[in-house]
Amino acid sequence: xxGQVLIGVAVLxxxxxxxxxxxxxxxxxxxxxxxxxxxxxxxxxxxxxxNAAEExxxxxxxxxxxxxxxxxxxxxxxxxxxxxxxxxxxxxxVGAYAVLRGVFCELxxxxxxxxxxxxxxYISSIYAVxxxxxxxxxxxxxxxxxxxxxxxxxxxxxVKAAVSLxxxxxxxxxxxxxxxxxxxxxxNTKVKPYRFPILGTFxxxxxxxxxxxxxxxxxxxxxxPEYCMMRNPTYYVAIATASVGEGAATVVVAKPSGKLCGT
Amino acid sequence: MRxxxxxxxxxxxxxxxxxxxxxxxxxxxxxxxxxDYALMINAERILIHWADTGVAYAAAYGVTGSGDPxxxxxALETLLPPNxxxxxxxxxxxxxxxxxxxxxxxxxxxxxxxxxxxxxxxxIISLRLSR
Numbered sequence: 001x002x003g004q005v006l007i008g009v010a011v012l013x014x015x016x017x018x019x020x021x022x023x024x025x026x027x028x029x030x031x032x033x034x035x036x037x038x039x040x041x042x043x044x045x046x047x048x049x050x051n052a053a054e055e056x057x058x059x060x061x062x063x064x065x066x067x068x069x070x071x072x073x074x075x076x077x078x079x080x081x082x083x084x085x086x087x088x089x090x091x092x093x094v095g096a097y098a099v100l101r102g103v104f105c106e107l108x109x110x111x112x113x114x115x116x117x118x119x120x121x122y123i124s125s126i127y128a129v130x131x132x133x134x135x136x137x138x139x140x141x142x143x144x145x146x147x148x149x150x151x152x153x154x155x156x157x158x159v160k161a162a163v164s165l166x167x168x169x170x171x172x173x174x175x176x177x178x179x180x181x182x183x184x185x186x187x188n189t190k191v192k193p194y195r196f197p198i199l200g201t202f203x204x205x206x207x208x209x210x211x212x213x214x215x216x217x218x219x220x221x222x223x224x225p226e227y228c229m230m231r232n233p234t235y236y237v238a239i240a241t242a243s244v245g246e247g248a249a250t251v252v253v254a255k256p257s258g259k260l261c262g263t
Numbered sequence: 264m265r266x267x268x269x270x271x272x273x274x275x276x277x278x279x280x281x282x283x284x285x286x287x288x289x290x291x292x293x294x295x296x297x298x299d300y301a302l303m304i305n306a307e308r309i310l311i312h313w314a315d316t317g318v319a320y321a322a323a324y325g326v327t328g329s330g331d332p333x334x335x336x337x338a339l340e341t342l343l344p345p346n347x348x349x350x351x352x353x354x355x356x357x358x359x360x361x362x363x364x365x366x367x368x369x370x371x372x373x374x375x376x377x378x379x380x381x382x383x384x385x386x387i388i389s390l391r392l393s394r
Contacts, residue, residue, distance in 0.1 A: 007272055010279035017286045036307040036376075043314040044379050051382040093381040096356060100379055100387070174317070205328050205383060245320040245382060 038136065045105055045138040048093045049128050050247030053140060055204055056085035057123070057249035061178070061240035062202035064253065065193040068184050068236055075114040075121045078253065082123055083112050090130070105132035109139075120148040120254035126247070142167045144241070144250035150260055157228025157260025159221040159237045165248035171215025172243040176207040179221045183235040198222070202240055209244075217241070228261035302347075302374035302392040309342055310378040310390055319378060323353050323361075323386040330386075332362045339390075340366070348373075348393040356385035369393040 060082045067077045087107065094105045108129040115124035122144060129139040143166045151158035165172040178200035184193045198221050200208045210217055219239055227235050233256050242249035313319035318338050325331035330353045339349055348367035355361050368391070375391030 004272065007275050007279065010276050010283070014279050014283045014286070017283050036304050036311070039311050040307055040376065040378060043311055044381075047314060048381045051380070054382075093385070096385055097379060097381060100356075209326060245317055245380070 041101075041103070041132075041134060041136045042138055044097070044101075045130055045132055045136050046140065046247075047245060048090065048097060048105070049130055049138060049140045050243075050245055052086050052089040052093060053126050053128065053142065053247045054242035054244075054249045055089045056082055057240050057242045057251050058178070058202045058204055058207070059085040059089065060123075061180070061238050061251045064182055064236070064238050064251075065195075067253065068182050068193045069191045074253065075116050078121065078123065078251065079112050079114045082251065083110060086110055086112070086126075086128070090128075094130075103132050103134045103136070105130050105136070115146075117148075119150070119257060120146070120252060122146045122252040123250045126249065140167070140247035142243075142246070142248035144248065146250060146252050148252065148254045150254075150256045152259075152261055153222065155225060155261060157223030157256070159223065159254055159256070161219045161221075161239055161252055161254070163217045163219055163239075163241050163250065163252070164215055165217075165241065165243055165246075165250065166215075167243065167246045167248045172246050172248050173213055173215055174209065174211045174244050175217055175241050176204060176209050176244060177217070177219055177239060177241040178202050178207040179219065179237065179239045181221075181223065181227060181235050181237055183227065185234060196224070196227075198237075204242065207240070207242075223256075223260055225261060229259060231259050233258070233260075300374065302394065303376060305343075305347075306374065306376040306390045306392050309339070310376055310388060312342075313338070313388075314378060314380075319380060319388060320382065322351075323380055323388055324382060328383070330361045332364050336364050339364075343392070346394065350375075350389075350391045350393075352389045354387040354389065356387070358384075361386075367393075 066081055067074055090107050098104050108131050111127040112123060113125040114121055125143040127141050131137045145164040147162045149160045151160060165175060179198045181196040181198055182193045184191060200206060221237055237254045239252040321331055322335035323330055335351055339351060343349060348369055350365040350368040352363045353361045373391045373393035378388045380386045
């Protein structure tokens with residue numbers, strides 16, 4: 001009888017321990033680490049998309065000759081050029097990433113929109129989705145809002161662009177930008193765009209950094225007298241703007257309709 | 264017959280007690296392992312936070328493109344208590360190690376995580392923590 005009680009007590013202790021083991025919240029490390037690992041992997045792919053979006057804007061602005069050589073449907077050509085550079089940049093980056101992490105990613109969706117207004121057009125939104133063979137899925141969704149004004153500054157002409165970049169409805173405060181003037185001359189059948197750098201260079205490493213707490217950035221460009229005096233301008237002003245690691249970017253192409261300086 | 268039954272009871276008692284210890288040990292083992300991995304989770308969470316807030320770019324690239332160790336040091340030391348040592352290394356995919364900063368770091372008792380950023384030529388941020 002004494003033995004049975006002892007066994008009963010031992011079994012009871014065992015069962016209670018077993019129940020505690022099952023019923024207590026599992027504070028084991030496995031699932032927690034998996035969540036952190038997944039988040040790191042997701043951020044890495046997200047940032048690949050973001051960097052591709054930013055670098056593609058500079059690459060596009062750097063080779064705008066392609067867009068400006070053909071005056072027909074320039075916004076569409078800008079979109080195609082940007083899409084092409086985004087693909088190139090993304091492929092290059094995921095290749096290096098695959099070597100480092102052993103994870104292969106591909107671009108599932110890329111939707112670029114270009115908005116046109118009187119005298120200028122620009123990349124107004126970028127949406128991209130990437131999926132990887134480790135189950136990670138990442139996306140970027142950014143937009144740009146741009147208003148361009150042409151100003152007569154006396155000896156010089158002026159182009160003022162009010163740029164607002166957003167990612168997931170959040171305004172970007174830190175941007176980088178660069179601007180150049182493309183003069184397009186036509187020699188018989190040949191079209192020759194000539195680039196004249198104005199602000200920085202179309203390279204994320206050599207562009208100008210600009211922080212504004214409001215998220216509204218004024219980029220002001222002076223047009224040299226030899227161009228702003230033109231009554232029928234043959235030049236375009238190109239401005240590339242991108243965030244730093246946020247995935248927002250735009251390329252603005254503006255063309256004044258008349259003389260921008262002098263009386 | 265009574266002696267055999269007592270023996271059997273005693274044997275069952277021993278088995279039940281041993282099993283209880285085994286199960287309990289497993290329970291404690293899980294908790295013990297977690298304290299080791301806490302450093303890794305902390306390192307990962309810091310890197311995720313940096314990726315979300317842009318600190319990762321400031322630390323790995325900076326305005327000059329060669330990283331900003333002072334900024335990284337200040338950012339890390341606002342998050343880590345003094346009893347936690349760290350070693351932060353920023354590596355360029357083409358130029359190798361750009362800089363390393365450390366404080367009271369013990370590699371033998373360390374855990375860590377890495378974050379890869381692919382802006383430009385790419386950077387690896389390696390953060391290891393130790394107690």
